[in-house]
Amino acid sequence: MSPAANTPQPPTRLWSRNFILVSLTNLFQALVFYLLVTAMALYAVNEFQASEVMSGLAVSGFVLGSVLARLFTGQAMEFIGRRRTLLVSMALFLVASALYLTVDSLGMLIAVRVLHGVTFGAASTVVATAVQGMIPPQRRSEGTGWFGTSTTVATALGPLLAFQLTDRFGFDSLFILCTVVSGIGLVSAALVHLPAAPRPEDGSHPGFSLLRILSRPAVPVSLVILLSGLAYSGVLAFLNGYAQEQGISPTSASLFFVVYAVVLVLSRFIVGPAHDRYGDNAVVFPLLACLAVAMAVLALWPAVPGLLIAAVLCAFGFGALLTSLQSVAATVVPPFQIGVATSTYFLMLDVGIGLGPILLGSLLPVTGFSGMYLGLAGFVLMTTGVYWLAHGRRAQHRPGRGHQ
Known part of the structure; x- marks a missing residue:
């Protein structure tokens, strides 16, 4: 197999259908994150009388799960494929979003937060990796910046919606919205065509390694x-x-x-x-x-x-x-x-x-x-x-x- 066969041709246009879809997928993931991170400590205190330490754990459990996922997602994409990794993680992201509606203890809340973080870490790593193959090489930084704007929008919109919903309708309304947004994100992920991961010039498929x-x-x-x-x-x-x-x-x-x-x-x-x-x-x-x-x-x-x-x-x-x-x-x-x-x-x-x-x-x-x-x-x-x-x-x- 020649090196040319292993290297996909770089795109020539930035604002392609796939670039827009993968940016939307990132927006929906990030929106769920910012909707929840803003309200989670208060939810733990109000619903389960959590201490400051435990309410902090309810917030940071998500980050812990995300860190764990990122340790392995890079190689998982090479091993089982980008699309499969994305769709599985987004499906589990939807499930985790819905699980907040069933939480009845502080321990369960923290467990859901960790699971949610794992799915977020995996999915966000896939889209952040795949988008690099959708950006013309000569516009690498510009394209990465516009992709990151989807997170920026979530940064502003998420806390605003969280405050309004929890104040007027309670925390369940927030969890319902997160579930709906996660479902839309899954649909968006299913529609995007992810560019194939490039292989080494010798055509080999790297195996999993702790190193x-x-x-x-x-x-x-x-x-x-x-x-x-x-x-x-x-x-x-x-x-x-x-x-x-x-x-x-x-x-x-x-x-x-x-x-x-x-x-x-x-x-x-x-x-x-x-x-x-x-x-x-x-x-x-x-x-x-x-x-x-x-x-x-x-x-x-x-x-x-x-x-x-x-x-x-x-x-x-x-x-x-x-x-x-x-x-x-x-x-x-x-x-x-x-x-x-x-x-x-x-x-x-x-x-x-x-x-x-x-x-x-x-x-x-x-x-x-x-x-x-x-x-x-x-x-x-x-x-x-x-x-x-x-x-x-x-x-x-x-x-x-x-x-x-």
Whole structure:
């Protein structure tokens, strides 16, 4: 078998039917995640009188399940196929969404959260991998950015719908909506045609191996997103508490995420094309700088204008960085290893966002909110150095970046 037979021809058009369908599938998955993560701690407390630790476990159990799934999904796609992996995980994602309606104990809730996280981790890894084969090589970063916009929409819409539904109709209405959205996501996944996974040039089919759980070439850049995710988790976990301490109303504080989502969508017109044209370092260094400045603004300007400026900077500093580094992770490996590289990347992201609130929460009694955010500004500057050592010093701009 010739190498040409093992390598699918790259697409020439970005906005294809399959690209739109896989982005919609990602939107429905992410929407369920953000619908539930916003309300889960309160649900555990209200329904099962959970302690702070156990209510936190009800939230983080999902992340734990997702991390476990990402360890094996990269190789599962190679072993049993992308389409089969996606359809099985999306079917189980639908089942897990419906199981919330049957939960009658805190232990069962945590078990469902872990199962739900496993299905989410598997499905999201498949779509994030498959979409790379739907993007023209010369528009890699731009296409990855537009694909990530589906998550951005869910980030803004999910918490808003969760608050409205639980306040007016109770938690069951939220679980019903999640089940319906999961069903639509399954239909969308069934309609999309996933490009075949590329094979090595010798035509061999890689077998399962514990040594291949992580993609070693993708680990350095994935470490950068782990550290960046840890920093941004300080916003996700503690912004509301910080706003309350400063006398900022919840409504005003929620504007942070609205501004974040709007600016992030607009950034897709700039960051992705710039990345494809000028290379990795020309984009990643400014984005990391934006994240560092955002943390400093939160620390030093604890008022509504400061929050909104920080939201703009976070949209560039973390939101745009997330998809830019994902495209980098996809270009440091040959095409047949993109699945494991994507799995490695999102595994590291999950670890950063999952561990961040625990580590930062333990520091809060000493630093306070302002001190924590100021410390995170310095931490992100350190991460800039990590990026240089891990990837930046070797990054070279190539037209249509990546292994083709």
